[in-house]
Amino acid sequence: MSNQLKNQIFIDGLEYCNWNREILEDLWNGGITAVHATLVYWENTEESFAKIKEWEKLILDNNDIICHAKTTKDILDAKLNNKVAFIFGFQNSAPIANDIFLVEKFFDKGIRFMQLTYNNQTPLGGGCFEPKDSGVSRFGKSVIEEMNRLGMIVDLSHAGKQTCLDAINISSKPVAISHANPNFFHKAVRNIDEDVLINLAKRNGFIGLSLYPFHLKDQGKCKIEDFCLMVKQLIKLIGIDHIGIGSDLCNNWPDDVVMWMRNGKWTKKLDYGESLNKSTSWPEQPSWFKKGSDLNKLYEGMVANGIKEKEAFKILGENWLEFMKFHF
Amino acid sequence: MSNQLKNQIFIDGLEYCNWNREILEDLWNGGITAVHATLVYWENTEESFAKIKEWEKLILDNNDIICHAKTTKDILDAKLNNKVAFIFGFQNSAPIANDIFLVEKFFDKGIRFMQLTYNNQTPLGGGCFEPKDSGVSRFGKSVIEEMNRLGMIVDLSHAGKQTCLDAINISSKPVAISHANPNFFHKAVRNIDEDVLINLAKRNGFIGLSLYPFHLKDQGKCKIEDFCLMVKQLIKLIGIDHIGIGSDLCNNWPDDVVMWMRNGKWTKKLDYGESLNKSTSWPEQPSWFKKGSDLNKLYEGMVANGIKEKEAFKILGENWLEFMKFHF
Numbered sequence: 001m002s003n004q005l006k007n008q009i010f011i012d013g014l015e016y017c018n019w020n021r022e023i024l025e026d027l028w029n030g031g032i033t034a035v036h037a038t039l040v041y042w043e044n045t046e047e048s049f050a051k052i053k054e055w056e057k058l059i060l061d062n063n064d065i066i067c068h069a070k071t072t073k074d075i076l077d078a079k080l081n082n083k084v085a086f087i088f089g090f091q092n093s094a095p096i097a098n099d100i101f102l103v104e105k106f107f108d109k110g111i112r113f114m115q116l117t118y119n120n121q122t123p124l125g126g127g128c129f130e131p132k133d134s135g136v137s138r139f140g141k142s143v144i145e146e147m148n149r150l151g152m153i154v155d156l157s158h159a160g161k162q163t164c165l166d167a168i169n170i171s172s173k174p175v176a177i178s179h180a181n182p183n184f185f186h187k188a189v190r191n192i193d194e195d196v197l198i199n200l201a202k203r204n205g206f207i208g209l210s211l212y213p214f215h216l217k218d219q220g221k222c223k224i225e226d227f228c229l230m231v232k233q234l235i236k237l238i239g240i241d242h243i244g245i246g247s248d249l250c251n252n253w254p255d256d257v258v259m260w261m262r263n264g265k266w267t268k269k270l271d272y273g274e275s276l277n278k279s280t281s282w283p284e285q286p287s288w289f290k291k292g293s294d295l296n297k298l299y300e301g302m303v304a305n306g307i308k309e310k311e312a313f314k315i316l317g318e319n320w321l322e323f324m325k326f327h328f
Numbered sequence: 329m330s331n332q333l334k335n336q337i338f339i340d341g342l343e344y345c346n347w348n349r350e351i352l353e354d355l356w357n358g359g360i361t362a363v364h365a366t367l368v369y370w371e372n373t374e375e376s377f378a379k380i381k382e383w384e385k386l387i388l389d390n391n392d393i394i395c396h397a398k399t400t401k402d403i404l405d406a407k408l409n410n411k412v413a414f415i416f417g418f419q420n421s422a423p424i425a426n427d428i429f430l431v432e433k434f435f436d437k438g439i440r441f442m443q444l445t446y447n448n449q450t451p452l453g454g455g456c457f458e459p460k461d462s463g464v465s466r467f468g469k470s471v472i473e474e475m476n477r478l479g480m481i482v483d484l485s486h487a488g489k490q491t492c493l494d495a496i497n498i499s500s501k502p503v504a505i506s507h508a509n510p511n512f513f514h515k516a517v518r519n520i521d522e523d524v525l526i527n528l529a530k531r532n533g534f535i536g537l538s539l540y541p542f543h544l545k546d547q548g549k550c551k552i553e554d555f556c557l558m559v560k561q562l563i564k565l566i567g568i569d570h571i572g573i574g575s576d577l578c579n580n581w582p583d584d585v586v587m588w589m590r591n592g593k594w595t596k597k598l599d600y601g602e603s604l605n606k607s608t609s610w611p612e613q614p615s616w617f618k619k620g621s622d623l624n625k626l627y628e629g630m631v632a633n634g635i636k637e638k639e640a641f642k643i644l645g646e647n648w649l650e651f652m653k654f655h656f
Contacts, residue, residue: 120466142594142595162460
């Protein structure tokens, strides 16, 4: 990596890997500043606290190259100390079940992102795979208020459309869709309609663009040119400041984990989630984004495809940092 | 009690009391055959298993006059052995959280009724207090199928209207609204519209009529004449076989328990539930239904108000027993 890139802020707004030394070193060697890491999906309260413990150990065991960031200052300090900062998040509200008081308990342990829903309905709102989306519920309102008070980011990835629109309005602090793409780029259950994106940006909300094949035009065969064209169109639609990357990179997992993500504990039948051909394997990543350090390749691709250098740096990290400052 | 009444089946389809020897003796002296008792509302999995343990102790400590019924045969045996049979139920799906496999775990411990929701939205469906009712969700469908398979009654009390209509259709076995009244008798968030009652009965479903003041015309001042008039109208509307009693009797609790029922752990503000004047106390029961044994008074009142004896016996217990036979 060039020295010019070494000084830049690179933030990935969502990854869910089976982390090990090799993956952490790839991020470190790639000069990645910070990663928002998913800890849990379907896990209950107790299991989620246990997962946080596992993470505390992972960080301790690798504290020469990584650290746990609870504030944006921690992220900047990590950069100075040449460490990759990890921000903890939940891709579901299952950890808090129906208990408003657990939000603060998890915040105190460093959780800084929480999705209201993961595909399915929760006590807080509707999921993107539900036939009918309730919007934000009574409990959902209470929880959003509590998250705003504490400084935990309301993440609307995997939520239904009405739940997105409701949460954008209800939240007193700007909300994020940490990992998804616009439907105008690739129509998918998990991607986002234009009107939601416009409403999101109006309230200073944020979208992290996904590199997960099911969210991409032509899936794993998506060309970086097409991805960059979408970025340029999106900048026109909602402005540069509201856009980042949330790659949704899921590396080093066996295939049964993709089925766990889809089925959790909610059904005894098989649900294939986003896979239209009922595949039970992980989809193949595009050649230009296969590992965390590929944010560098993305930078090169963006500049080669007519995105100004300054804008590329904003999208690849600076915007996330500014957005996080609203919260922690 | 007369010998004639002693031989009859009296079943209360829902009570939530702070049970002690005195309350149990009242039921026993009153010749009550069986009571469906609520164990939990907002409690999580672990707390719900703990509550079952408490109940096992209560039953052991009073096994001269009560027993735990897991089948309708257990209820009939209890009658023969001169004991009051208790059927266990949950007024919420909080105990199973998002885990389909917990349904059978709780069934194995004797849980025979479970509400999909309690006022608020759950992962299974919409609550009657939600501004927007999702209907039955993806997980809700899975759970109903599992409850049908096992023989656990789907209870739609405290559910939203769409969730009621969906569940009536989805469930392969008839469902119950264990404790509520028709809205034509007294308009209330917790009471039930005519079209839902008609759909319910068409699918062999069941309603347990409530004696909880907020569900009654003139609340605690409700006259037994008016209650019986409603019963007669309801028989005309949906037929005699679909009607029982689910008194919703909540005796021997301090006032903070009514606020616990309303607020659980879902809000940091106070929610007053069904109390339109923001009372934080238990409402006053009608003079003719203050304790479990008052099913006898209700019998007398029904006969005095033109309900045939045979019909009164059906409503006061026989119908519940027949309905339960669909399930366990």
